[in-house]
Structures are given as C-alpha cells and as structure tokens.
Amino acid sequence: MGAMESKYSTEDINKIMATWWKTIEKKTQKPTMTIPNMHFTVPTLWGRKKSDPPAPEWPTVFSTIWRSPYTPNSFVPHFNDCVGRAAARTQEYLQFVDPEDKFIPSPTSLNEIFLMTYISQSSRLQMTNSFNCTPMTSQQRILLGADWVWAVLDRPTKNPCIQIAVQILHLPERCGERASGVSPEVCTESMQMAKMESGNRNEAERMVDFCMSIGTDCYALFLLFGRKGDPGNIYGVLSNNFGAAVGKTKINRALIENFFRGSRYLHTPTGMLQAIITKRAGDPLTLLIKFT
Amino acid sequence: MQMAATQKESSDQNFDYMFKLLIIGNSSVGKTSFLFRYADDSFTSAFVSTVGIDFKVKTVYKNDKRIKLQIWDTAGQERYRTITTAYYRGAMGFILMYDITNEESFSCVQDWSTQIKTYSWDNAQVILAGNKCDMEEERVVSVDNGRMLAEQLGFDFFETSAKDNINVKQTFERLVDLICDKMSDSLETDPAVTTGTPNARLTDNPPPLQQPNCGC
Numbered sequence: 001m002g003a004m005e006s007k008y009s010t011e012d013i014n015k016i017m018a019t020w021w022k023t024i025e026k027k028t029q030k031p032t033m034t035i036p037n038m039h040f041t042v043p044t045l046w047g048r049k050k051s052d053p054p055a056p057e058w059p060t061v062f063s064t065i066w067r068s069p070y071t072p073n074s075f076v077p078h079f080n081d082c083v084g085r086a087a088a089r090t091q092e093y094l095q096f097v098d099p100e101d102k103f104i105p106s107p108t109s110l111n112e113i114f115l116m117t118y119i120s121q122s123s124r125l126q127m128t129n130s131f132n133c134t135p136m137t138s139q140q141r142i143l144l145g146a147d148w149v150w151a152v153l154d155r156p157t158k159n160p161c162i163q164i165a166v167q168i169l170h171l172p173e174r175c176g177e178r179a180s181g182v183s184p185e186v187c188t189e190s191m192q193m194a195k196m197e198s199g200n201r202n203e204a205e206r207m208v209d210f211c212m213s214i215g216t217d218c219y220a221l222f223l224l225f226g227r228k229g230d231p232g233n234i235y236g237v238l239s240n241n242f243g244a245a246v247g248k249t250k251i252n253r254a255l256i257e258n259f260f261r262g263s264r265y266l267h268t269p270t271g272m273l274q275a276i277i278t279k280r281a282g283d284p285l286t287l288l289i290k291f292t
Numbered sequence: 293m294q295m296a297a298t299q300k301e302s303s304d305q306n307f308d309y310m311f312k313l314l315i316i317g318n319s320s321v322g323k324t325s326f327l328f329r330y331a332d333d334s335f336t337s338a339f340v341s342t343v344g345i346d347f348k349v350k351t352v353y354k355n356d357k358r359i360k361l362q363i364w365d366t367a368g369q370e371r372y373r374t375i376t377t378a379y380y381r382g383a384m385g386f387i388l389m390y391d392i393t394n395e396e397s398f399s400c401v402q403d404w405s406t407q408i409k410t411y412s413w414d415n416a417q418v419i420l421a422g423n424k425c426d427m428e429e430e431r432v433v434s435v436d437n438g439r440m441l442a443e444q445l446g447f448d449f450f451e452t453s454a455k456d457n458i459n460v461k462q463t464f465e466r467l468v469d470l471i472c473d474k475m476s477d478s479l480e481t482d483p484a485v486t487t488g489t490p491n492a493r494l495t496d497n498p499p500p501l502q503q504p505n506c507g508c
Contacts, residue, residue, distance in 0.1 A: 140346050149343050159319070159369055190349050193362060210344060213374040
C-alpha cells in the first residue's frame with residue numbers, strides 16, 4: 001500500500017492549522033450554568049440553563065435535597081424566600097405613584113399580590129407539608145379578622161401546632177375601606193351576616209380574640225403595608241400576648257404603630273419564625289419585624 | 293360569573309324564617325365537602341383543614357315559605373373548640389358527622405353529642421351522618437352500628453357521601469323538617485308564640501332578618 005499524499009504541502013498544512021487554531025481561540029466560551037464559579041455547557045441536575053426564562057426559580061434536585069422538607073424546621077429558609085419575594089413584589093406596587101395622581105392600587109389588590117406571590121413560591125419550594133398558608137374566605141375575614149393563617153404543621157398528623165393569623169393594615173390615606181375586600185359593591189348577604197355575628201369589635205380585636213381562643217401558640221401578626229413616615233416599606237407586629245391589652249385599651253392601628261416608637265431592633269422574617277419555634281411553650285412573645 | 297353570583301346573593305334577602313344549622317364532628321370527616329356539595333353542588337378531593345369557623349347561606353322552600361339556612365361549618369380540631377362551641381348557642385339544628393372509614397371519628401360521636409347538650413339549647417335537632425359511604429372497601433363502621441348509636445342518642449340517621457352526592461340534600465331536608473315540626477309543637481303548646489316572630493321561641497335570638505341593609 002502506498003503512502004497517502006496530501007494535496008497540501010507541509011508548510012501549507014502548518015499555516016492552515018495555525019489559522020484554525022486562532023479561530024477556535026477567538027470563540028467565546030458561553031457559560032450556560034448559574035452555579036457561581038462553575039461553567040457547564042449542558043443543562044445538568046444542578047440548575048437551569050442561563051438561556052432559560054429567568055423569572056421562576058425552580059427548585060433543583062440538589063437544592064431540594066439540601067433543604068429537605070423532612071428535616072425539622074427546614075421550612076424556615078423557605079419561608080424567608082417566600083415572604084421576601086412576596087414583600088418585594090408588593091413593595092413595587094406600594095411605591096407606585098401615578099404621574100397624574102389618579103390611579104391608586106386598591107388595598108385589596110395589594111393584599112392579593114402579596115398572597116399570590118407567597119403561595120406561588122411556597123408551592124414551588126414544596127414547603128406546604130410542613131408550613132402551610134390558608135387564605136380566609138370573605139366570611140372568615142370578617143368573623144375571625146384574619147386575611148390568612150400560616151401554620152407550622154405537626155409531622156405525623158399534619159395538624160397545626162403553631163399558627164400565625166395575619167391581618168394587613170394599610171395607611172389610612174390609602175384606603176377608605178379596610179382591605180378585607182369588603183367594598184359596598186361586593187358586599188354579599190353572607191358577609192352582612194358575618195358582620196352581624198361579629199358584634200361591635202373591630203377587625204383587629206376580632207383577630208386577637210380568635211388567637212386568644214386558641215392559645216399562646218397562635219400569634220396575631222399585623223402586617224403594615226407602609227407606616228407613617230415610611231409608606232413604602234412593609235413592617236409587622238407579632239404577638240401572642242395582645243390579650244394583655246384587651247379591656248385596657250382599644251386594639252387598633254394607632255396601638256400597633258405605637259409599638260415602633262423608641263424600638264430599635266427589627267427582626268427579619270427568618271428571625272421571627274425562629275423566635276416562635278424556639279420559644280418555650282406558654283411564654284409571651286412580641287416582636288417587630290421588617291419585611292422589606 | 294363572579295359578579296353575577298354576587299348580585300344574585302345580594303338580592304336574595306327576603307325570607308320567612310332563618311334557621312341556624314351547624315355541622316360538627318372530628319377533623320377530616322368531610323364536613324366542609326358536605327356543605328360545598330349542598331350549597332354549591334361541588335366537590336374536590338383536596339383536603340383543606342377548616343380554620344376556626346365558616347358558613348354558607350342557602351334558601352329552601354317548604355309549604356310556600358322561604359327558609360334561609362345559615363349553615364355553619366366548624367373546624368373539627370381540638371384547638372378550635374373554644375371558638376366553635378361559641379357558635380352552638382342559638383343553633384336550631386346540628387349535623388353530627390363521622391367518617392365510616394375512621395373508627396375514631398365514630399367513637400367521638402358520644403363526646404360531640406355531649407358538647408351539643410352542654411352548649412346548645414334543649415330543643416336543638418340533631419342528625420347523625422356517617423359520611424364517605426362511597427368508600428365501601430375501606431368501611432370500618434357498619435350501617436347497623438351507626439343506626440344503633442343514633443337510636444341510643446335519639447337522633448335521626450343517614451349514611452352520606454359528599455363525593456357521590458348521596459343523601460346530602462336529604463339530610464338537610466330532614467333536619468329542616470324536624471325543626472319545623474318542633475316549631476309547630478312549640479306553637480301548639482304555647483299559643484302566645486303566634487303573636488311573636490315566627491322563630492322567636494326557637495332561637496332565643498333576635499327576630500329573623502327582614503330586608504337588611506348592607507352595612508359593609
């Protein structure tokens with residue numbers, strides 16, 4: 001067999017190889033992974049391709065292993081993710097200013113934006129088996145005063161062992177109505193009946209009564225969508241001890257705002273949940289929280 | 293659709309009587325599903341535990357009279373007992389529910405019956421309902437045992453299925469009949485009642501709402 005001969009001379013081949021090599025070197029390496037300091041060219045178990053739509057952060061296989069829902073209190077960082085995302089999104093709308101000063105998002109819309117964002121994220125993170133969120137029906141919002149109830153679930157029974165009843169408070173200038181969705185045009189007969197059942201107590205008092213009827217493992221959280229002097233941030237006052245004020249003073253927005261006077265320390269949502277979980281049963285607990 | 297439903301409900305404010313009914317029983321026996329089947333003719337198998345208390349309104353007709361049923365759905369879990377029992381007062385009828393596939397829920401019927409006696413008034417009418425009768429393969433409480441217990445307690449008895457819509461309407465209709473019968477008895481034994489509002493003797497509550505204004 002004779003040797004194969006190239007139509008190019010050795011010198012030409014060297015030139016061609018050099019040109020080709022330069023072409024390769026000039027090609028930019030496209031990182032397709034989002035893991036810091038690591039670049040892969042194919043989608044892998046560790047995460048999504050960078051070219052994927054950026055919006056939803058789907059849990060990756062390893063993130064769900066690292067944050068296994070079956071370890072105690074593993075929902076705490078998840079809760080922080082969910083509530084942080086919900087607060088940030090709500091804040092965008094809270095800070096919206098119509099240049100013509102005609103359009104103002106309704107309190108009900110803001111409530112729904114917060115809750116929808118929270119629920120979407122919590123179901124993505126698959127945390128609802130250990131920490132769930134139950135939005136109240138329109139009747140329940142009137143009867144119990146809460147907009148929704150968060151609950152830490154007991155593992156085997158899935159019964160709530162700790163609950164946080166949440167009521168959103170809006171700045172008075174933002175709404176004539178309380179944001180429970182009770183505007184005259186949607187006032188149904190059922191809601192009328194619910195109002196009759198709940199007597200003369202205001203909504204804050206109804207929620208405190210509801211929490212007291214359950215016990216010290218049920219907390220009332222008043223979520224302030226804006227405070228006087230700081231309308232664009234979201235704060236909270238959480239307590240299982242509002243009962244101490246019942247009969248002595250009216251529980252209303254003014255009382256809730258008063259908690260912030262002179263207080264320096266504000267908890268994070270994670271800090272709030274950790275304080276609740278690590279607290280000794282029966283002890284009173286009152287916290288101020290900043291959500292944004 | 294939502295707006296249409298709301299308007300319909302808002303306009304439905306005329307009635308001759310209003311009966312307050314409660315559905316009670318252990319957690320997860322199907323109280324909320326039972327109410328949704330009756331009031332909305334809907335069913336979902338997803339379990340969402342009721343927080344505290346809730347209610348729905350449904351109007352029925354009997355002898356040319358419009359009867360408004362205010363049906364209270366109570367949470368079965370022990371932690372809500374204080375709030376749920378507060379609503380027993382003034383209730384004219386109870387549906388005491390257990391799950392035929394859950395022995396414990398049946399064992400607790402006696403305790404629930406005691407709760408009714410403790411927190412409600414003597415004339416309240418009660419129906420015992422063994423729910424989830426569509427799940428025959430998982431049955432652990434026999435029909436006979438259910439019926440026997442109902443007889444012992446002096447209650448009427450139905451086996452029901454919110455999922456398959458078995459005996460749901462019948463249970464409510466029977467409860468309304470029992471309340472109406474009791475009302476008639478009361479009127480006969482105490483003619484003075486006839487001068488008052490229709491349900492004055494039965495509820496110990498304010499007279500029924502007539503054309504209430506929306507105060508929301």
